[in-house]
Amino acid sequence: MFKLNLKIALRNLWKNKGFSLINIGGLAIGLASCMVLLLYVAYEWSYDKQFANSDKTYVVYQNSAANGKIFSFAWTPNVMADEVAAKIPGVKYAAHASYPSRKLIAVGDNKISANLNFADPKFLKIFDYKFIKGNPERALRDVNTIILTESLAKKLFGNEDPINKTIKLENQDLLKVEAVIEDVPANNSITFECLAPWALFIKREAWAKDPNWGNNMCLTAVQLKDNKFLDGANADMKGIYKRNQQGNNAEALLFPLTKWHLYDDFQNGKSVGGKIEQLKIFLLLAFCILLIACVNFMNLSTARSERRAKEVGIRKAIGSTRKSLIGQFFLESVFITVLSGVFAFILVEVSLPYFNNLLNIKLQIDYNNVTFWGTFLGLIIFTGLMAGSYPALYLSSFEAIKVLKGLKIKSDSSVSIRKVLVVIQFVFAACLIICTAVIYQQLSYVKNKPIGYNKSNLVQIAVQGKMGNRSKLELLKTQMLKSGAATGVTFFSKDITETGNNTTDVHWQGKTKGESILFNNRGIGNDFIETIGTELTAGRALETVSKKDSNSIMLNEAAVKMMNLKNPIGAKIRYWDVEKTNVGVVKDFVVESAYQKVAPMIFYPSYMDDVQVIIARLNPNQNISSSLESIDNLIKQIEPDYPVNRKFVDESFEVKFQNEKLLSTLSNWFGGFAIFISCLGLLGLALFMAEQRKKEISIRKVLGANTANILTLLNKDFIKLVAIANLIAFPLAYIIINKWLSAFEYRVSISALPFIAAVSISVIIAVLTVSIQSVKVAKANPVDALKYE
Structure with missing residues (x-):
């Protein structure tokens, strides 16, 4: 019977080539669209779930009240991990780590700029990366060591065994390769190419050694012994800042690692969603596209109802039951769906490179994955049965005598x-x-x-190697201006389009007792206001060449408003336990989210020790390519060991x-x-x-x-x-x-x-x-x- 029904289905498809093409094409596009969307949703859903105890792993978030609302972020003080490990019941491991940053890694003349993370040994207990070579128990314990990912090890050493070989970090520190791990999956919130000990970070950055509850400068990860301890741990975490720093009313909480990527949007200190909302939209879109394709099959099948009515009448007259007819029509729809599935596979494979380029990820069909094949088979069966349900029930309901006598089919209900x-x-x-x-x-x-400054023709250059020397920076600035490539040059302590350092350790006259306010803080160089194209609304700019303004700061308008300063110029601000004088007010400009109000910000004079970027305004009267080439040559003269790392501010702003x-x-x-x-x-x-x-x-x-x-x-x-x-x-x-x-x-x-x-x-x-x-x-x-x- 099955063989006969299959033959009839093939004959009907061949006889009605136009309808068959539309049916198969519609279902193929619907299935392909659904598959691509489901692949993307599955990819995003799998974030941070590769670790053995990912369900017991948490990231420490800080909730800090400021400007009438609560800010939430995964930046914590350097003492958080030790305090959590010692004082919070149920904690198995607690570790701190820096966020990844680009560093120069060199083996002889082979120099590569790679993403490096500093972390303590317990970081590897929480995140059980697979070790290819080396001893996991000894990793990150010795200060002058480093762990490489497999791909970076191959770039640096080729096919040689890298263990116990030496690399040079930033042309300063000689580090021994103690282990090689598998590459960190792209669907991981913490991605890096190499890991170095936290002790090395302290050695390189002396300021990070001192305990400071007011400086949020690292990530803290926590693994619980069991999730039954979560409620108690979060209750104890709530007052951890207040217990350790008088007047600090910030609160901490443990946020699940597996939700970090999808639920990172916080309001009033609680997660209210994030990228998960986007995934819900895409899931709905996938279902609706498939539903529409099924509806089309129903419409196109029943549109041919009169032509198939006599076929149904004859088959009923010679003994076919309604059940067998329903089986016939379901077989046809499933067969068409299978054919559509084959074409859908082709469409998906052809379109995936485009979507990977668009999404900047690597979606691929894992043909060895049982879950994938189960899902695909389920989609085929669901689509085939759903698309064939109405035609099968409707066409099989025709009365044999009426259709064979040529009477008109009642079609009001179907229409x-x-x-x-x-x-x-x-x-x-x-x-x-x-x-x-x-x-x-x-x-x-x-x-x-308006974002508060002019981002066109504005270039950011990462400060690397010898460029960090004060005299070299000033020389580079002078040469860039003299060459005519730039009309303005200044320095900044962070990328101007990204988040950076913040603190609650700010006090002023009139501050409400016990109030915890979060301030962004950035170091700036001379000519900052003129170079980025913002303006002073009051007072004067900081002088950063000499040290006459070492105890001076500037505030932005949001900070003045939040602090309720009637006379901001000359106001005394206690900042990191040192009294500073405010000498100017800067117009608000966007640094973090372009969708949210500008946060309060303190600008302090940067005396080159914490400069991370040079900001240059390109000469509008000169060819951009020649200006960039001129700047690149000047940088290479000062620091030939590093590749020039520059980008346009407006391109970085687009990432937001x-x-x-x-x-x-x-x-x-x-x-x-x-x-x-x-x-x-x-x-x-x-x-x-x-x-x-x-x-x-x-x-x-x-x-x-x-x-x-x-x-x-x-x-x-x-x-x-x-x-x-x-x-x-x-x-x-x-x-x-x-x-x-x-x-x-x-x-x-x-x-x-x-x-x-x-x-x-x-x-x-x-x-x-x-x-x-x-x-x-x-x-x-x-x-x-x-x-x-």
Whole structure:
């Protein structure tokens, strides 16, 4: 029986090549879109879950009240790990580590800039990276040692055994390679190419040795003996700052490592979501695209109902049961779905390189993964049964006597169901158009909103090696200005587009007792205001060449407002237990999130000991390429051992919008696929309506109706469906997009434009799709439809 049904299915596919192509193509696009989205969701979901005890591992977060709200971040003091290990019950290990930074690693003349992390030995107990060579029990205990990842070891030593060989760090420290570990997976929140002991970090950075509860400068990771200790541990963590530093009201909490990547958005000290919201959208998108593809199959299958009615009648007349007919139609749909799955595989493999480049990740199909094949098989069966369910039940219900006598099939209910399905398709399409338009508006609004400084033609150059010497920095600045390549040069203690050091150890007259306020702090060089293109709203700039301003600072407007300083110039601020005098107020400019209000910031004079970047304003009257070449040559003269590490500030600033741009791009692509598949569904219903009404249309033509009249008649019903879909979609889209926008302090207001665009685009799509088929029917010779009457 199965063999017979398969033969019938193949004959039907071959006989109706056009319909088969549309069916298989629609399902293939739907399945491919669904598979790509599910691969991406699975990749993001797997973040930080590669470790044996990842479910018992936590990151220490700090909640700090400032400016009327609570800031939450995974930066902690250098003493946090030891305090947690000693005082918090249920803790198995606690470790601190720096965040990865680029460092020069050299073996002879082979020099590579690599991501390096400093960590203590317990870091390797918490994160059980796989050791290829070396002793895990001895790792990170000796100060002048280093652990390399497999790929970095190969770059440095080729096929030689790197163990006990020597590398040079930053042309300063000779380190012995004590171990080689597997490369850190890309879907890991902490990625690096080499690990060095925390003791080496203290040796290189003397300031990091002193215990300081007010300086948040490292990551603290904690592993519990069992998760039953979590509630008690978090209760004890809450007051850890207050117990160790008088007046420090910040609170600490243990946040699950496995949620760090997806749930890192905090409000009022509690996780409220993050990238997980994006994944939910993509999961919904994947399901809806697949659903739309299934709906199209139903519409296109039942559109051929009259042509298959006699087949059903004859098979029933010779003894076929309804059960066997249902089996036949289900077999056809599953067979078509399997064929579609094959084409979907091809589409996925072809499109993955593009999406990997777009997402900057490495999605791939793991053909050896049982879970993957189980999911794919489940998708095929689900799609096949779902797509074939309505056609199977509907077509098998025809009465043999009626269809063989040529009586018209009752199709009112089927038409109604298919109209409902088309409405559902266009509800989704309209929602997608509205949401995509608002996402674009929000991105444009924030990107074009003034950020407080001029980022065009502004270049950041990483300070490396000999460049860190004060006299060398001043010489480089002089040469850059003299060459004409730059019109302004200054220094900064951090990347101007990234987060950096912050502290709660700030006190002033009038501060509320017990209030804990978080301040960003940055060191600046001379000509900082002029170079970045911001302005002073009061007072003067810091003098950083001489040391006359060693006890002076500047505040930004947010800090003055938060501190409620009536006369900010000359105000005495106690900063890190040293009294400073405020000499200027800087206009607020964006350093961290472009979507949130600017945080309070203190600027102190940098005397070259903590300068990390040189900021240069390129000469607008000179060719950019020649200016950059000139700057590169000057840097190489001072520090030939390091590759020049520079980037444009506006390019770095674009990274802040990465998640939103990703959401917008994927919504555009897969939304486009969904709308295209919806058009196929509409075409299916147009085919059905044309087939049902061909005699009516022929009579109208005989009575004098022209092509325009016929097109209007056929399009009218579909425009009604689209109008109903938009009425349903508007409130749904408003709720979805309003919730998404609520996460941003700076956000665009929801206007009528996206809703007008949704109506216009959906109506145009409907009219064009229906007209493609309607024109053919309207121009047909009426004699062909009426000659048998």
